[in-house]
Amino acid sequence: MHELAIGWHAIVSTWAIPASIIGVIWGIFGGALPGISPSIAMALLLPFTYSLDPVTAVVLLGSVYVGAEYGGSIPAILINTPGTNSAAATTIDGYAMHLRGEGGLALGISLTSGFVGGLFGLLMLVMLTEPLAELALAFTPPAYFALGLLGLSVIASLSGNSLGKGLLSGVLGLMVATIGTDPLSGASRFTFGVPDLIGGVKPILIMVGLFAVSELLVQVVEPQWKKVSGSDMRLRLPDWKLWKRLWKCEAIGCAIGTVEGITPGAGGTIAAFLSYNEAKRWSKYPEEFGHGSPEGVAAPECANNVVTGTALVPLLSLGIPGSNSAAVLLGGLLVHGLVPGPMLFERTPEVAYGLYAGLFVANVVMLLVGFVILSPCIWLVNRPQPYLLAFIFALIVSGVYSIEQSFFQVGIVFATGLLGYGMRRYDVPILPMVLGVVLGFMVESNYRRSLLLSGGDHAVFLSDPVSLGLLVTALAMLMFTLWRERRKAAPSTASPGAR
């Protein structure tokens, strides 16, 4: 109760509520634009958060995330093009409903299921984060090093089809994290006499470059997305009879979204497809799936909105960003000198609980804004793509400069964008590099600090119980991911011979 009061006080005594409204609107617009994922929509706003107080900044970013997950379903339902990856499952039945003249109802189901999922995800976030974070209070330098390794072990599950490329991306991130003044000896590393590099390369620059700039480079050679017909398009909420039919698939979405959200690297897309599959399996009308089933919209939309809350559990409790959006939110915290984990709740409870309260407000705002934003969204999606790209480019350039009034940093963002484009084209996953940049400092400084304290004895990492536990967990996670990948690959390698 006391925590609830802190959260509410934090958001009413700052600009968090207006920021939440702006964030949801921005997120819905961003999500509605194919190619602009929630993390990109968040990354575009990241530079602006510098000038905001920490509570307003994290609420703004969290609200963008919430809004974008709903926004992604708008083009998925109207033009069969998912605005976000996690809305891909919604296209199957959402678009079929639209073709049947029930596009407004599909959008209504998406909105209400998203609201239910968002609130459930928030509940899970509140219930699970703090107990996990309290464990981290017993952390020593060896334990922090082991935690960093645990975070890096997530790379295995973020690597897509190639573990080698995922590791490569992660090591690149670790390399970037070594640029600047050495944390222990004070020696300059890889600065080449450039004053802007002495303080290191800020993770925010890497994120904006890898996510936003590289996406612009991809979009400039992509064909224009289809136009939306906005005539007679009105959002319609499901009636009581339909609600009774939808609750079961929403429960499925809630359960799967919780598990997938907490698991680093899984995310909303997997949750949405799994929920769609399970909803079909448990439905009384499985034959309707694929032909415009309302349950086929409700289940994935509920699941991907649950993930907006549960994906933040490993981030806030242990400081491990398990998804692109969580990584950008981490960037927002780091910008204000806040490190996620138990200390966040101890030292700045208003930020942690303020984020909870802000996410609640964001979900309510999403429900209200969802009614009125459809027409502006259709207008925006129908704008000529060249102008949209130009404005996003100008926003990136201006936003990055405003961080520290440095054009050198804008150059770093361009260079990172180019690298990100190359990585995308060669199927090298981006998120491991972000993880490397974010966790690199923690890994190196605590590794060396531990050895300094132990006189160079590596046994210190095994004698500390928390460190040992985390190392074993990291190893178990790694082994589990490798086993899962091997199982996944087994049928595809067997199939050629079977033909």
Next chain:
Amino acid sequence: MSFRTSIAIARDTVVGMAALVIAGIYAFFSLEIPHTLLADPVGASGLPMAYAIALALIGCVLIARSPGSRAPAGDTIASSRAHSNAGRHLRAIGLLLPGAAYLLLVSSLGYFATILLLIAAVALYAGARLNLALVSISALGAAAMWVTFVMLFKIPLPPGSVWAGIFR
């Protein structure tokens, strides 16, 4: 070997080679890191060297996993697709040119004029037509950016040395 498989393997080779080059350069500069009296047992260059070795090993693994990686000789479909892909990549990367020009010009022309030119140039590059609409939208966009960053956020963006010289 299918077209898709050969492309994927060729990509692994390219990525592996790039990793080796980056690892080599990074290792070279790691050796240049000065040793100080405050150095701990690992030292400032300890982990950078480990990262360089790790990257080189990953690069070797990626290359080794793709023996005979090239697409079959005379595969005209593969070569023509690769050619058109190269054109697409160049066009995509070319989007950064207006950004580079912006960085070069902003101090002299000032934020308003340069961001206006940037919006127009990027829109043109992305396929917009040069007409009155383009000029008007770019001017409106630049004004919106100016109001947001300079007036609202109070960011000291460059006013432009050229204008200072003219209007002195």
